[in-house]
Amino acid sequence: MPWLSERNRMWRERAREVAEKVVRPLARKYDVEQVYPWEIKEALAAAGLMGVWIPKEYGGAGDGILDLCICIEELSRACGGVGVLYCVNALGSFPILVGATEEQKKKYLPRVASGKSLIAFCLSEKFAGSDAGSLRAQAVQDGDYYILNGEKKWTTNGGAADLYSVYAVTDANSRSRRISAFMVEKGTPGFGFAKTEDKMGIRCVPVVETTFENCRVHKSQLLGGEPGMGFKNAMETLDLARPGVAAQGVGVAQGALEYAQVYSARREQFGQPINSFQMIQQMLADMATQTEAARQLVYAAAHAADTKTGPTGKLAAMCKFFATDTAMKVTTDAVQIFGGYGFMRDYPIEKYMRDAKITQIYEGTNQVQRMVVARHLVKETAALSKLLDAYIPREVQQGFNDPETLAQNKPEAAKA
Ligand code: CAA
Numbered sequence: 001m002p003w004l005s006e007r008n009r010m011w012r013e014r015a016r017e018v019a020e021k022v023v024r025p026l027a028r029k030y031d032v033e034q035v036y037p038w039e040i041k042e043a044l045a046a047a048g049l050m051g052v053w054i055p056k057e058y059g060g061a062g063d064g065i066l067d068l069c070i071c072i073e074e075l076s077r078a079c080g081g082v083g084v085l086y087c088v089n090a091l092g093s094f095p096i097l098v099g100a101t102e103e104q105k106k107k108y109l110p111r112v113a114s115g116k117s118l119i120a121f122c123l124s125e126k127f128a129g130s131d132a133g134s135l136r137a138q139a140v141q142d143g144d145y146y147i148l149n150g151e152k153k154w155t156t157n158g159g160a161a162d163l164y165s166v167y168a169v170t171d172a173n174s175r176s177r178r179i180s181a182f183m184v185e186k187g188t189p190g191f192g193f194a195k196t197e198d199k200m201g202i203r204c205v206p207v208v209e210t211t212f213e214n215c216r217v218h219k220s221q222l223l224g225g226e227p228g229m230g231f232k233n234a235m236e237t238l239d240l241a242r243p244g245v246a247a248q249g250v251g252v253a254q255g256a257l258e259y260a261q262v263y264s265a266r267r268e269q270f271g272q273p274i275n276s277f278q279m280i281q282q283m284l285a286d287m288a289t290q291t292e293a294a295r296q297l298v299y300a301a302a303h304a305a306d307t308k309t310g311p312t313g314k315l316a317a318m319c320k321f322f323a324t325d326t327a328m329k330v331t332t333d334a335v336q337i338f339g340g341y342g343f344m345r346d347y348p349i350e351k352y353m354r355d356a357k358i359t360q361i362y363e364g365t366n367q368v369q370r371m372v373v374a375r376h377l378v379k380e381t382a383a384l385s386k387l388l389d390a391y392i393p394r395e396v397q398q399g400f401n402d403p404e405t406l407a408q409n410k411p412e413a414a415k416a
Contacts, residue, residue: 004070004299007063007067008066008067008070011052011063011067011070011071012070012071012074014047014048014049014071015047015049015070015071015073015074015075016074016077017047018043018044018047018049018075019074019075019077019078019079019082020078021043022039022040022043023040023043023075023078023079023082024078024079026039026040026079027078027079027081027082027204027348027351028348028351030079030081030203030204031079031081031203031204031351032203034198034199034203034204035204036085036159036160036204036205036206037082037085037204040082040085040204041085041115041118042115044075044086044115045114045115045116046115048061049071049086050086050089050112050113050114050115051112051113051114051115052067052068052071053065053067053068053090053093054093054097054109054112054113055097055109058105058106058109058110058113059109059110059113059114060109060113061113064302064305064306065240065243065244065302065305065306066299066302066303066306068087068090068244068247068302069243069244069246069247069298069299069302070247071086072086072087072244072247072248072251073247073248073250073251073254073295073298074251075251076247076248076249076250076251076252076255076355077251077252077254077255077258078255079204079351079355080201080202080248080251080252080255080351080352080355080356080359081201081202081203081204081205081355082204082205083247083248083251083252083355084156084202084205084245084248084358085157085202085204085205087241087244087245087247087248088119088120088121088156088157088205089112089118089119089157090240090241090244091121091156091237091241091244091363092112092118092119092120092121092157092161092163092164092165093108093109093112093119093165094236094237094240094241095121095165095181095223095233095234095237096108096109096165096183096223097109097240098233098236098237098240099181099223099224099229099232099233099236100183100223100224101223101224101225103220104183104220104221104223104224108163108183111162111163112163117161117162117163118157118160118161118162118163119157119161119162119163119164119165120155120156120157120158120161120163120164120165121155121156121164121165121237122152122155122158122164122165122166122167122184122210123135123152123167123234124152124153124154124155125137125150125151125152125153126151126153129153129365130364130365130367130368132167132231132234133178133179133231135150135167135168135169135179136150136169137149137150137151137152137166137167137168137169137212138150138168138169138170138172139168139169139170139180139182139217140170141170141219141227142216144218144219145216145217145218145219146168146170146180146182146216146217146218146219146221146222147214147215147216148166148168148182148184148190148191148212148214148215148216148217149212149213149214149215150168150211150212151194151209151210151211151212152166152209152210152211152212153209154197154207154209154362155207155208155209155210156202156205156206156207156362157205157206158193158196158206158207158208158209158210159193159196159206159208160205160206161186162185162186163183163184163185163186164183164184164185164186164191164210165181165182165183165223165237166181166182166183166184166210166212167179167180167181167182167230167231167233167234168180168182168212168230170227170228170230171227171228174228176228176231177227177228177229178228178230178231179228179230179231179234180222180223180227180228180229180230181222181223181224181229181230181233181234182217182221182222182223183217183221183223184212184215184217184221188215188216188217189215189216190212190213190214190215190216191210191211191212191215192210192211192213193208193209193210193211194208194209194210194211195208195209196208199358200354200357200358201351201354201355201356201357201358202355202358235313238316238363238364239305239312239313239316240305240312240316241363242301242316242317242319242320242363242364242369243298243301243302243305243315243316243319243320245320245323245324245359245362245363246294246297246298246301246316246319246320246322246323246324247298247302247323248324248327248359249294249323249324249325249326249327249356249359250291250294250295250298250323250326250327252327252330252331252352252355252356252359253287253290253291253294253323253326253327253330253331253356254291254295255352256287256327256330256331256334256349256352256353256356257284257287257288257291257330257334259334259338259348259349259352260283260284260287260333260334260337260338260349261275261284263337263338263341263349264280264284264337267339274337280337283333283336283337284337286333287329287330287333287334290326290329290330291326291330293322293326294319294322294323294326294327295323297315297318297319297322297323298319298323300315300319301315301316301318301319311376313372313376314372314373314376317364317368317369317370317372317373317376318369318373320363320364320366320369321360321366321369321370321373323359324356324359324360324366325360325366327356327359327360328353328356328357328359328360330356331349331352331353331355331356332353332356334349334352334353335349335350335352335353
């Protein structure tokens with residue numbers, strides 16, 4: 001990709017080295033065992049990957065979302081689970097980057113950047129998934145402390161992480177200032193872990209329920225120092241994090257495509273390699289083109305986030321659903337190309353399909369992403385309307401509620 005910088009390429013090479021030397025050989029082991037791969041995490045930290053997106057003044061490399069996405073892509077190409085194991089630390093730390101005080105940034109970010117502490121993001125609850133604003137966990141102020149009660153669901157990295165960005169209700173009567181964000185450390189009395197999920201994919205990274213029972217956190221752990229900013233903080237965090245999940249989708253798709261390329265070159269049927277058949281060629285061509293299109297959109301969204309140009313939230317949502325739908329399609333087609341072998345656990349390809357599925361669900365379902373994009377489109381319509389006014393048929397503007405129709409159908413209502 002000609003427009004990628006030297007720095008972008010450097011991160012790709014570094015991540016690829018870890019992916020090929022450490023991640024790929026261990027992917028199956030941790031998929032089977034479903035335990036946290038500490039040796040992989042150590043390799044990521046040793047390569048400096050844990051601080052790619054964190055500014056230099058807080059111990060990171062000071063590079064961007066695009067660099068982060070490239071690293072996620074390379075790791076996911078070898079193992080989708082390791083892709084999220086890595087990028088969930090960015091998700092957990094963005095609430096600090098977008099909304100914490102200087103003191104809080106200095107306190108928490110260097111621990112993440114060095115890889116000494118893993119971090120997780122606690123937003124979703126049993127009854128608050130897509131409707132994130134309806135969460136119920138509560139934080140009640142008591143002098144210099146907040147007392148947290150409630151439970152969180154689907155905390156990725158839960159148990160392995162030392163730090164948790166936790167969202168809780170601080171003002172139940174407010175509409176837009178209802179929620180606040182806190183940094184909670186593992187080991188705080190009253191903060192615990194309940195169920196560890198048994199998952200279809202991304203099995204090397206734990207996804208758990210977290211519980212808060214009269215858990216006292218000091219007011220200095222309220223992110224930003226001001227209550228009520230939590231929902232905005234979560235939305236800004238997700239705008240930054242979604243290109244990362246999209247990059248996971250690109251990496252998983254690329255990895256599956258490569259397996260399909262090699263397998264279809266070796267597998268012979270009817271006396272020739274199956275990649276000589278046009279139906280297989282068409283599948284490979286579509287898989288490669290869809291993966292490349294997804295990659296370009298992810299990089300465009302990441303570049304917009306880094307340079308603060310363009311509609312970052314809209315692009316983040318677009319690339320998230322496009323790249324992860326692509327991952328699902330490409331991995332399913334790769335299994336198809338592998339035929340009977342593809343369905344068996346003996347070979348790595350079925351894992352790609354299992355790992356792809358969750359990318360369409362977490363960090364906002366792909367239905368929510370389309371809703372976000374559609375909301376942007378509706379907002380943009382006012383400006384477009386002026387431009388296109390003369391070219392839009394008049395008839396469509398005369399619906400049931402226009403004055404003329406009202407006067408005809410309901411003269412009394414029209415007068416009122
Ligand atoms: N940036 C800043 N502010 C934003 C914003 C954004 N992108 N989006 C919304 N807001 C603000 C609005 O301006 C509004 O502010 P005011 O009240 O001051 O006017 C407020 O937030 C409420 O906005 P909406 O009315 O648009 O909110 P909504 O209730 O309709 O929800 C939603 C919008 C997009 C559906 C949101 O709830 C959402 O993103 N849901 C999906 C949640 C999600 O992604 N969860 C993922 C959990 S993390 C995870 O999965 C991680 C993992 O395991 C790896």
